[in-house]
Amino acid sequence: MIHTAKGVDYYVVMGTTGESATLSHAEKVEVLDFVKKHNPKKLPIVYGIGGNNTSHVVQSILEAPLKGVDAILSVSPYYNKPSQEGIYQHFKAVAAASPLPIVLYNVPGRTASNLSAATTLRLAEIPKIIGVKEASGNLEQCMNIASKKPKDFLLISGDDLLTSSFYAMGGAGVISVLANAFPQIFQQIKNHSLNGDFKKSALEQFKLLDINGPMYEEGNPVGVKIVLREMGICEEYTRLPLTTASKPLQKKIVGLLEPLKIKKG
Numbered sequence: 001m002i003h004t005a006k007g008v009d010y011y012v013v014m015g016t017t018g019e020s021a022t023l024s025h026a027e028k029v030e031v032l033d034f035v036k037k038h039n040p041k042k043l044p045i046v047y048g049i050g051g052n053n054t055s056h057v058v059q060s061i062l063e064a065p066l067k068g069v070d071a072i073l074s075v076s077p078y079y080n081k082p083s084q085e086g087i088y089q090h091f092k093a094v095a096a097a098s099p100l101p102i103v104l105y106n107v108p109g110r111t112a113s114n115l116s117a118a119t120t121l122r123l124a125e126i127p128k129i130i131g132v133k134e135a136s137g138n139l140e141q142c143m144n145i146a147s148k149k150p151k152d153f154l155l156i157s158g159d160d161l162l163t164s165s166f167y168a169m170g171g172a173g174v175i176s177v178l179a180n181a182f183p184q185i186f187q188q189i190k191n192h193s194l195n196g197d198f199k200k201s202a203l204e205q206f207k208l209l210d211i212n213g214p215m216y217e218e219g220n221p222v223g224v225k226i227v228l229r230e231m232g233i234c235e236e237y238t239r240l241p242l243t244t245a246s247k248p249l250q251k252k253i254v255g256l257l258e259p260l261k262i263k264k265g
Contacts, residue, residue, distance in 0.1 A: 003233055005041045007183025009190075012073060012175050014048035016110070017221045022239040029065055036068045046103060046175075050075035054090045058097040071101040073133065073175070078111035084119045095128040102128055107135040107158060117144035124153045133158045133175045139165065146170050161212050164201040167193030177215055178208055181227040182260070211256040218245055226253045 004011070013035050014020040014028050023031070032047060039045070047069045051057045054077070061072065077090050095102050104123060106115035114136060121144075123129050134142050135158025142162075146155050146169040157166040157174040163186065166174065179186045185204055192201035215223035222245050225236040230253075236244050245253070 003231075004180065004183050005039075005043065007185075007187035008043065008179055009173070010044040010046060010070070011035055011039065012046045012048065015073060015105075015175065016107075017177050017180060017224065018048070019221065019239055019242070020048050022242075025060075032065065032069070044070040046071045046073050048073045048075070048105075050077075050105065052077040052080045054093050057090075057094055061094065061098050066100060069100060071103055071130065072098055073103045073105050075105040075107065076111050076113065076115045078113075081113045084116055087113070087115055088119050088122060091123050091129065092126060095123075095126050098128060101130040103130060103154070103156070104132040105135070105158070106132060109135070109137075114138075114141075117141045117148075120145050121148055124150050130154055131156055131172065134166075135159055137162070142166065142171075143169055160208060161205065163189050164193060164198060164205045167201065168198055177220055177224050178212065178227075180221075180224055181231060181233075182208065207260065211253065211260070214249060214253050214256065217249055218243070223249070223253060226250050227257065230254060230257055 013032050018031065020028065035045060045068060047064065047066070049057060049060050049064060049072050057074065074091070074094055076087055082090065091102070091104060104115060104120065106120070108114040120132050131154025132145065133156045134145065137159055142155065149155060154172040155166065155170065156172050157163050160174060160176050160178045163174040167190070173190060174186065176186060185207055188204045189201050192204065217223065219242045222238055222242055225234065225238065226245050228234045229236045238244060
């Protein structure tokens, strides 16, 4: 936690990188409790609670230990492939039940459906819904949100390499995979962007260009755990159906760390 506190502005607990899909309820609570207790800068905490069963998501929110949590990140319903109206009604019900603000999470590559710009903007009118983590990779869609959203609605990148671009269109940063390993690079991207120096922001972004792709070759967080292992922060264990990175992928990732001046801890 001291490592990430060097550069991040808040913690996201039980997102995709936290392997939330394969942790039990008790394990999720244990992880959340750990973050609460090891938060040296008292940074805000966003807790992931989402799913494709609306009533279960609502019940999970009502039962979650949310003291010390500042907002909930809730993924768009997956597998069912609901209509835009279904997605809207799902999040409307979630927002009505939640005692905390909601950040929507649009990641079509995982959910098999897209939370459209029109639906996002419609949901943005609900006071409890304060932002969206946009991981569609569709910059035109993101620009539509940016240009029409309420002033205080947060447009957050869900793609590490688009962070600088999101800042340029008025976005509010990134919920990141690689920031777990390189928080200070993302801090520099933010600082340069907020100062209007997008040339310097892009130069920081480019540092991650080569290593970003291998992070996802065998699933997330398989790749970033190799980086964290090399930094001496954690082991590379993952939970089935994810497996530890193959030897070729490990070799590739370790080789890409050299230009980033990362040495084994």
